[in-house]
Amino acid sequence: MRRVRWSHRNHPKAIAERQAVLRQLPTWQLQDERILEWSLPPEHLERFMESLTGQMMLPVAVVGPLDVEFGRYGRDESFNLTEISRNREQLYVPIAHTEGGLSVSMQRGMNVLAASGGVKTYLLDDRMTRDSAFVFTKAGDAVTCSRWVQAHCDELRRWINDPEHPAKIKKPGQNIAEVSRYAILLTIETRVVGSVCHVLYQFDTSDACGPNMITRNAYALNREIVAKMESDLDVVPIHIFLEANLGGDKKPSHEYFNGGHGRTVLAEATISREVLQHQLNMTPDALRDLEWVGIHGSIASGMQSFGFTPASAIAAMFVVTGQDLGMVGTSSMAHGTVQVVPEGVSFSLQLGGLEVGTVGGGSQLPHAQSYLRLLGCLEPGGAQKLAQIIAGAALALEISASASMASRGSENFFRAHFERGGLRS
Structure with a gap:
């Protein structure tokens, strides 16, 4: 193949030259022209990356409403984080993914939360x-x-x-x-x-x-x-x-598992025995048994986090709100708990370091702006609110997925993947 000088610039000529090289590849087919078609003019995208050449389409599901009570926070004169007020909203949550069963499982978790008084979230560090x-x-x-x-x-x-x-x-x-x-x-x-x-x-x-x-x-x-x-x-x-790996940037670490880098968020909800039985066909004891097995499995494997599947929710919301995908790993450091209480079961999920923003970077992409507006995260304090929404959505998924796994023989978990895991003809 003739060697081509590959420009990183994004003026029309450079973009056209890169596209022309792709069209000459032996693997190129006529149907591949779709990756070079623009849903937005390239001049609207050129500031987000170098070597802009094409685009990728991902499907977006919207689930909800997520009944969430979240805090608004500021800092005192000593820079300590202080809670200013608490607000409760019902939000429709966009998630971009290709994981069969994820949307319906998160929706089920949100339905359970709505029937149980919603989810409460707290910002512990920022x-x-x-x-x-x-x-x-x-x-x-x-x-x-x-x-x-x-x-x-x-x-x-x-x-x-x-x-x-x-x-x-x-x-x-x-x-x-x-x-x-x-x-x-x-x-x-x-x-x-x-x-x-x-x-x-x-x-x-x-x-x-x-x-x-x-x-x-x-x-x-x-x-x-x-x-x-x-x-x-x-x-x-x-x-x-300038950076020497003690800062926690884009690399999960024990140092920041409990906070200190990013936005540390805690989400909690109590699910009654009646809701567990009627909506999840589940008992508190079965969930406690699953947690016991999972804790020992995580210790035996040297797993840093303890959660069921928080990364699925976090990655799906990162994509749709224009976050840096290199930060999914750090942001997915999670510690979930299940506690049997007189009313039923108390769930919590702590995310040690959510690296999210609502200004700058990919959050300024036109579609990301629309989804952030849908969540009410474009006003001041929007990044802290977004972090709490992500934690609430992740907890909804944890509750639903855990109940599926805790079913007899994990039959519900199997059926969800068998029936919804990818395309089924």
Whole structure:
């Protein structure tokens, strides 16, 4: 095959050239033209990626209503998360997927929740972290760096959060400023590993997911730390890495299983014995038996999370609301519980680090905007609301899927996959 210079640019000529190369491939068929047809003009899509060439269609189901009581949150003067109010809504939830049985199972869970007073959700933590590594030749210098950063944490926070910071003003020719005014530094922690000082910046990113803005601000902080530390102590690192794997970015970890990176959300609901029996054909004892087996299975396999299938709900909602799909793994770290109570069964699901936003990135795609508007997530505080809706929808799926698996011989789970798992002619 003749070697082609592959441009990453998105002007019409470059797009046409990439499409022409695909049409010349020996595997290309006439019906494949559908991937090169546009449902939206390409100029509406070009800012979301490089090398734009075609598009993909995914079906979207809408299930509901999800009866959810959620909190609205702010921060006090010490940057602590505080609940301002609670609201209750009935929402229709869009999910994009190709998993047979997922929509009907989530719908069944939502019906059960509606018959039981709905689901309550709580935001337990909300921060995005970036872990920069300062590398020295001696462990002692790493310790010195750690102590210096901790001693100057308040000073660094005031410096980067100053609304008049000169780097928050766009320079001629720049699309954005070098430092974001929307990422607010909450605190800084340090960890010393050998001759490396890890500096963990923790930011509030408002309604953005925020990895781009915290990267810009962390870069500015790194430069400030090096300059000040050299002046004060005559200590200079031999390398600086902007992210060094203690930040939790796009990688599940025990460090952030219970929160500290992303939006930590808890969803809970109590299902009465009557609803369990009539709508799920299930008993509290059968669900408790399933949890007991699942806990020991997860321990034996070294599984980090304990949940039935939260990733299915999270991925489906990530796609439809334009989230970064690379963050599904981290966002799916889950801890589900089942507790037999006098009324019936109390379910809970905690998601340690939902990385979601309602401004910036793929959330600005036209269809994502429509679905976010459907959920009421385009107003201020929309990202926190979206995180709680995702947790509520995931709990609905957990309840339904768990009941199917807990049926005698898991017959209901088998039948759901046999009858609905993929295309059935």
